[in-house]
Structures are given as structure tokens and as C-alpha cells.
Amino acid sequence: MRDPTARCLPVVAVALAIFLQGFLDWDFHEAPAKPDIQAQVKHCPVNPNLPVEKLVFVVIDAWRFDFLSQRTEMTWMRGELEANRADAFDMAVYSPTVTMPRIKALTTGDIPSFWSILLNFGGSGGSGSDSWIRAAREAGKKIIFYGDDTWLSLYGSELTRSEGVVSFFVKDYTEVDNNVTRQIGNEFAEQQFADWDVLILHYLGLDHIGHSLGGSSGMIGKKLAEMDAIISDIAGRLEKQTGKYALLVVGDHGMTEAGGHGGSSVSETHVPLFVKIGGVADVQEGLQKAYASIDQVDVADFASLLLGIRPISTSIGVPIHYLLNSRNLKTSTIGAWLTSAEKLIARLASTKYEDAQLHACARLFEKLSEQCQDLKPDDERICGRALRDAQSHLIRNSSSLDLTSLCLSLTMSAMVSLYLAGFLWRTAGGSRKLATFCGVSALHFLSYFASSLVEEEHDIWYFLLGSLLVVECLSRVRAPSPSRSIYELAPTFLIFVVHRANVALYSENRRRNLETNGTYPPAFTTDPEVFGTILKHLPAFLPSIFPVLIFIGSFARQPNFRDASVLIAAALSIFANSELTDWMPYIWALALLVTLFKRDSLGMLIWAVSLCHPGEAAACLGCYYIGKSLKSAPHVLSVAIPAAFFYMGNSNSIASIDIATGYAGMAEYQPLLVGAQILLHCYAGVIALLVGFSGGSSVGHWPLLPSLLFTRTTSLTGSLISLLVFRQHLFVWSVFAPKILYECTHFMVFVVMYAFARFLNK
Numbered sequence: 071m072r073d074p075t076a077r078c079l080p081v082v083a084v085a086l087a088i089f090l091q092g093f094l095d096w097d098f099h100e101a102p103a104k105p106d107i108q109a110q111v112k113h114c115p116v117n118p119n120l121p122v123e124k125l126v127f128v129v130i131d132a133w134r135f136d137f138l139s140q141r142t143e144m145t146w147m148r149g150e151l152e153a154n155r156a157d158a159f160d161m162a163v164y165s166p167t168v169t170m171p172r173i174k175a176l177t178t179g180d181i182p183s184f185w186s187i188l189l190n191f192g193g194s195g196g197s198g199s200d201s202w203i204r205a206a207r208e209a210g211k212k213i214i215f216y217g218d219d220t221w222l223s224l225y226g227s228e229l230t231r232s233e234g235v236v237s238f239f240v241k242d243y244t245e246v247d248n249n250v251t252r253q254i255g256n257e258f259a260e261q262q263f264a265d266w267d268v269l270i271l272h273y274l275g276l277d278h279i280g281h282s283l284g285g286s287s288g289m290i291g292k293k294l295a296e297m298d299a300i301i302s303d304i305a306g307r308l309e310k311q312t313g314k315y316a317l318l319v320v321g322d323h324g325m326t327e328a329g330g331h332g333g334s335s336v337s338e339t340h341v342p343l344f345v346k347i348g349g350v351a352d353v354q355e356g357l358q359k360a361y362a363s364i365d366q367v368d369v370a371d372f373a374s375l376l377l378g379i380r381p382i383s384t385s386i387g388v389p390i391h392y393l394l395n396s397r398n399l400k401t402s403t404i405g406a407w408l409t410s411a412e413k414l415i416a417r418l419a420s421t422k423y424e425d426a427q428l429h430a431c432a433r434l435f436e437k438l439s440e441q442c443q444d445l446k447p448d449d450e451r452i453c454g455r456a457l458r459d460a461q462s463h464l465i466r467n468s469s470s471l472d473l474t475s476l477c478l479s480l481t482m483s484a485m486v487s488l489y490l491a492g493f494l495w496r497t498a499g500g501s502r503k504l505a506t507f508c509g510v511s512a513l514h515f516l517s518y519f520a521s522s523l524v525e526e527e528h529d530i531w532y533f534l535l536g537s538l539l540v541v542e543c544l545s546r547v548r549a550p551s552p553s554r555s556i557y558e559l560a561p562t563f564l565i566f567v568v569h570r571a572n573v574a575l576y577s578e579n580r581r582r583n584l585e586t587n588g589t590y591p592p593a594f595t596t597d598p599e600v601f602g603t604i605l606k607h608l609p610a611f612l613p614s615i616f617p618v619l620i621f622i623g624s625f626a627r628q629p630n631f632r633d634a635s636v637l638i639a640a641a642l643s644i645f646a647n648s649e650l651t652d653w654m655p656y657i658w659a660l661a662l663l664v665t666l667f668k669r670d671s672l673g674m675l676i677w678a679v680s681l682c683h684p685g686e687a688a689a690c691l692g693c694y695y696i697g698k699s700l701k702s703a704p705h706v707l708s709v710a711i712p713a714a715f716f717y718m719g720n721s722n723s724i725a726s727i728d729i730a731t732g733y734a735g736m737a738e739y740q741p742l743l744v745g746a747q748i749l750l751h752c753y754a755g756v757i758a759l760l761v762g763f764s765g766g767s768s769v770g771h772w773p774l775l776p777s778l779l780f781t782r783t784t785s786l787t788g789s790l791i792s793l794l795v796f797r798q799h800l801f802v803w804s805v806f807a808p809k810i811l812y813e814c815t816h817f818m819v820f821v822v823m824y825a826f827a828r829f830l831n832k
Contacts (some may be wrong), residue, residue, distance in 0.1 A: 082783060123312050124315040126269045161343045167333065214257060217234070239738065240278040254307075427453075519791075528720075615688075722808055732751070775824070
């Protein structure tokens with residue numbers, strides 16, 4: 071019977087295209103503020119402290135909240151806070167915690183669509199939404215920028231002078247910041263100082279350290295001290311050259327202990343806002359206000375207030391009332407409250423949200439603005455809460471779901487799944503393998519309807535693979551075979567051992583165990599006394615030792631070129647990991663030669679393994695051995711492939727992607743090659759499994775490719791159904807939406823591997 075894989079792939083691709091076309095809503099909601107609000111407060115007295123003459127806006131990429139609140143390296147900033155000369159806030163940010171959406175939130179005061187995460191890697195060609203950058207430019211302000219070139223793709227036309235640095239070359243965490251800092255002296259020189267009103271600096275070094283060395287690296291403390299010294303220098307220059315200034319230092323997002331970001335953990339979604347306003351004393355010193363909570367979208371309106379420019383039409387920000395009160399900025403700021411209330415009411419008009427208190431507060435603000443009076447403390451507390459509630463509702467519903475596109479793509483995906491199910495029944499109906507395969511697929515499908523199971527999907531696949539291996543052992547024990555010996559059961563038993571060892575490699579780095587340091591000691595690759603380190607950390611090394619020893623034992627019994635090549639590549643990755651990156655161009659050439667002349671997927675595996683850390687290389691050996699051993703049980707491969715993906719420390723959170731591996735062997739940013747290496751590293755375990763399997767014998771009558779595609783389409787269908795069912799769920803954008811992105815990537819990788827296999831005539 072003809073293989074339906076080639077016919078089904080275009081249908082699934084079209085389904086995904088329809089889904090993405092309906093959900094890639096890049097623009098913010100446009101909800102212009104009432105045009106008469108500014109006029110209503112124009113006759114009121116002007117606050118002598120506003121507007122400021124100079125605004126310096128500093129973004130420290132991946133500046134996590136506890137880097138300021140708990141660590142001690144930022145001595146100057148902490149000293150300013152303790153002396154009540156500055157203020158700091160615990161600022162909440164929202165998923166996806168990557169740079170471009172967070173810059174948009176800081177400048178527009180709105181929450182971008184979740185799907186704008188895809189633009190973070192490809193630029194956007196400009197922002198079509200209103201922002202305080204645009205408003206400042208319209209008011210004749212001169213804006214200077216240095217730092218992350220993402221700003222240039224968003225606001226390049228609004229800037230008077232600018233110089234960008236490449237944001238994705240994460241191996242560089244020194245020059246990327248030095249290139250920003252060297253401009254400070256130029257801009258504060260006497261002849262240049264009068265030529266700008268707003269200076270924006272975006273530092274990337276801290277983020278790059280996280281990606282390259284991890285969130286617990288010793289370099290984190292050094293970089294924080296460096297940033298503290300730079301902020302101190304800027305404040306000193308401002309104090310000396312003008313008394314009327316504002317210095318805002320913000321984080322765009324945080325980072326995990328592993329150094330990644332993109333997810334919704336506390337360490338990724340809480341960042342500091344440091345505010346120092348020149349010449350403004352604290353008039354409420356007795357108020358306990360340390361690290362009060364605000365939202366990232368509040369910054370945009372605050373920046374426009376400081377500059378004395380028009381309100382931002384897209385903003386859903388709420389006034390930071392402590393600053394308005396304690397820093398003597400309160401006079402005439404009733405207009406800020408009125409503007410915020412009117413914009414929130416306008417945005418809520420299209421929703422079912424109704425709040426009588428919000429409308430009552432808006433009427434109160436309007437009355438007070440006519441009389442040029444400020445809010446009383448009780449009214450401020452009540453109305454502040456009403457505005458926050460309205461803001462929270464809009465944030466939770468910031469990304470809309472196109473139900474038409476979702477239902478159409480869901481229908482197409484489900485139809486392909488049913489078609490493949492019918493094909494599997496016709497070709498393998500009644501067999502024990504099909505019954506087992508269907509049972510596993512059904513159990514996994516049900517797991518999509520619990521957010522915790524989606525977050526911990528690796529546990530599902532680990533359990534299913536372990537259970538299948540036990541079933542295989544039992545079936546062989548019970549099978550009638552007079553010549554059966556213990557050696558017939560050995561391969562399945564050893565697969566189980568390798569499986570458990572691979573599971574243990576990254577078990578302590580999972581979401582529920584983030585407080586631990588992991589099971590693989592990093593000293594293994596840096597300590598000159600390697601064997602002493604192994605003995606000292608022997609329990610931690612056991613998960614890596616088992617796959618290596620089992621692979622070596624298998625190779626000793628039946629030595630061959632493929633196994634020898636994989637073993638050498640893994641050995642180099644384990645024992646010479648830091649030096650291997652210098653040899654990457656030769657590894658690329660070797661992979662290409664093996665692919666073209668031997669027409670073997672071994673070249674891709676050698677490349678992937680060379681990108682792995684030592685523990686991951688050991689896991690790849692284990693995956694290769696599992697693949698070789700599954701030639702008599704091909705139906706297990708559909709379960710082993712997802713397990714192999716999670717063996718490498720991957721998860722359904724974007725934060726688990728190791729971006730640093732993409733830059734191995736590169737001296738400059740090359741987007742296509744970087745993207746290819748990141749994908750190769752993520753799927754190294756899957757590649758090892760498939761290469762090992764492809765070296766085995768025939769799969770008999772089992773329809774391998776249709777069964778693998780069936781697993782992908784049922785996973786996609788389950789993800790789409792869960793997104794539809796839980797579209798009002800609290801975790802829809804932090805759990806279910808990222809899972810859809812991963813399913814799209816899994817399918818894309820499946821198509822590439824299918825085409826590659828066809829090229830090799832496998």
C-alpha cells in the first residue's frame with residue numbers, strides 16, 4: 071500500500087499556515103485618548119519640577135529583579151535607595167519574555183501580541199503603534215540612541231543620532247557594552263550636551279553572559295558592578311551639568327538560573343525600575359515604599375509625563391502614584407489620572423468588562439481637573455485599585471484568538487490524523503504493535519488538557535517509553551521460543567538502563583527542581599584533575615557513565631565505521647568541549663563531505679554532537695544506542711523520539727533553548743548558520759536516535775513514516791483543541807501558546823528530516 075506521508079505533509083503545512091496567518095497580529099490596539107484631555111488641564115498651575123530638561127533611559131537586558139534587591143554588587147544604586155535619593159520598583163513583565171515585545175511594552179505602554187515573539191528573531195521594519203518616542207519627536211525633542219539594534223528596526227526614523235550593536239552574538243559580553251559606554255563621554259561633552267533631550271542606552275552584556283555562561287556564572291556579579299559604575303557616572307554627569315533631569319534604569323526581562331529567558335517563571339517576569347529625578351526631594355520619607363509593585367506598561371506614560379509631551383494613545387499604563395506623591399510631582403498631574411481612566415474605558419468598550427467604580431473615578435478625575443485639584447488619599451487608593459483591575463483585565467486579554475483560523479486548522483489537522491489512523495489500521499490492524507501504539511497515543515492526547523502536564527510533558531514521554539520497554543520485555547519472556555536465552559532480553563533491558571540514565575541527566579534542572587544546581591558538575595570540563603573530579607562527584611556522573619559504557623560495550627562486540635565515528639565525536643565533545651569550537655569549520659566540512667559522498671546522515675549527527683555539552687554528548691550516545699536497538703520494535707520509535715528531545719534538557723518553555731550553541735565556531739553573526747546550529751543542538755538527541763535506527767535492519771511490515779507523522783498530527787490536534795478549550799485560561803499565553811510554537815517547530819523539523827532522508831534515498 072502506497073505511503074501517504076508525502077500526500078499528508080502539504081495538508082498539515084497549509085493548516086499551520088492558516089493558523090499562523092490568523093494569529094500573527096503584530097500591531098497594538100489603537101485606542102486614542104480623548105483629544106480634549108490636555109486642554110482640560112492646561113489652565114492648571116504647572117509643576118515646577120516638570121518637564122525635565124534631560125531624560126536618560128537605560129535598559130539593562132536580562133536585569134533580573136533580585137540582581138538589585140538581593141545581590142550586593144550594585145552598591146551605588148542601593149546606596150541611593152537607602153538614602154532616599156532614588157526609588158526602585160518591582161516591575162511585572164509578561165510572556166513572551168524576549169527583547170522586542172518588551173521594548174514595545176516599555177515604549178507604547180501596551181502589551182504586544184504573544185505571537186510577536188517570532189519577530190524578535192527577524193526584525194519588524196518599524197513599529198506602527200504610538201509611543202513616547204514618537205510623541206517626543208513630534209514635540210521637537212532630539213533623541214539619541216546607542217545599544218541593541220532592535221531599537222533601530224522599531225524607531226530608527228525617530229532618532230536624531232544612533233548606533234546599534236548586534237543583539238544576537240551572545241559570545242560577546244564585553245565589546246558589546248564597551249561600544250555603548252564609549253559614547254557617553256561624547257554625548258556629555260559640552261558641545262554635544264545641548265544637542266539632545268533624550269538619551270537611550272541598551273546594554274546587552276548581562277543577557278549575553280546568561281546565554282553563554284549561565285545565570286549563576288561568576289561573571290554576572292562583575293557585569294552588575296560594571297553597570298552600577300556606569301549608572302553612577304551618568305548620574306554624576308547629569309547632576310553636574312543640569313539639575314533638572316530624570317534617570318530611568320529598567321530591565322526588559324529577567325533570566326532563569328540557566329541563563330535563558332522567554333518563559334513565564336518569576337525570575338523571567340520580574341525586573342527592577344530604578345528612578346532618580348534631579349532636584350526633587352522625598353517629601354514623604356516616612357512612607358514604606360521599598361520595591362512597590364508596578365507593571366512594565368506603566369513606564370511609557372511616566373516617561374511622557376516627565377518630558378511634558380502628549381499622552382500615548384495605545385498605553386494602558388496607570389500612574390505610579392507613589393512617585394507622584396513622594397517626589398513632589400503631584401501638582402497638575404490629575405491630568406495623568408484622567409488620561410489613564412479615559413483610555414482604559416475606551417479599550418474596555420469592546421469587551422464585556424464592566425466596572426462602575428472605574429466610570430465613577432473618571433467622572434471624579436474630570437471634576438477635579440476642572441478645579442485644578444489633586445486626589446485625596448482615600449480617593450487615590452480606591453481609584454488606583456479600579457484602574458489596576460481594568461489594566462489587569464486588558465493585559466490578560468492582550469492577545470486575541472482568531473477562532474475561524476483556529477477551527478479551520480484544527481479541522482484539517484484532525485482529518486489528517488483520522489486518515490493516517492485508517493491507513494495504520496489497514497496495514498497493521500489487529501497487531502499487538504498497533505494496539506500498543508494507539509493506547510500510547512490516546513494517553514498522550516489526554517495530557518494536553520492539563521496545564522501542568524503540558525509544562526511537564528517530558529514526564530509523560532518518560533513514563534510511556536519506560537512502560538513500553540517493560541511491556542516489550544514481558545512479551546518476549548512470554549513468547550514461545552525454545553531457543554530463547556537471557557541474551558535475547560539484554561537489548562531491551564539495556565535500553566531501559568540507558569533511558570533511566572538519560573532521564574536523570576537533567577532531572578534536577580526541570581521546573582519543579584529549579585532551586586538545585588543540576589546533576590552534572592560543570593567542574594568536569596575545567597578542573598585539570600579530571601579523574602579526581604569524577605571520583606568526587608561519582609554519584610552525579612553515573613547518569614553520564616552508563617550510556618557511554620553500554621555504547622562502548624556494544625561497539626566492542628560489533629565494531630563498525632558509523633559507531634566509531636559517533637564515539638569519537640562524543641569523546642571529543644566530552645573531553646575537549648571548550649577547544650572543539652575552534653575546530654567547527656572543519657567539522658562543518660566533514661559533515662558536508664560525509665553527507666554528499668557517503669550519502670549518510672552520520673554527517674549531521676557528527677555536527678550535532680560537536681555542539682553538545684559533555685552531559686548532552688553522553689545522552690546522544692545513549693540515544694544512538696536506543697535507536698540501534700529498536701530495529702525489532704519500530705512502533706516504540708514514535709515514543710522514543712519525543713523522549714530523546716527532552717533528554718537534552720529541552721522543555722515546552724522558550725527559556726530552555728540554548729542560544730549560545732548557535733555561535734560555536736563563529737566570529738560574527740550569521741543568522742542562517744546560527745539558527746541551523748541552535749536547531750541541531752535542540753534536536754541532537756532525536757538525530758542520534760534516528761541515525762542509530764537508520765543503521766539497523768528493515769522495520770518489517772510496520773508503517774514507520776505514517777506512524778511518526780500520526781504522532782505529530784495528533785500532538786498538533788491536541789494542542790489546537792486545548793488552545794481552543796482553554797482560550798480563557800489564566801495560563802493560555804504562558805503554557806498553551808508556547809506549546810503551539812513548539813509543535814510548529816517539531817513539524818518543520820520533521821519535514822526537513824523527511825526531505826533529507828529522501829535525498830539520501832533512505
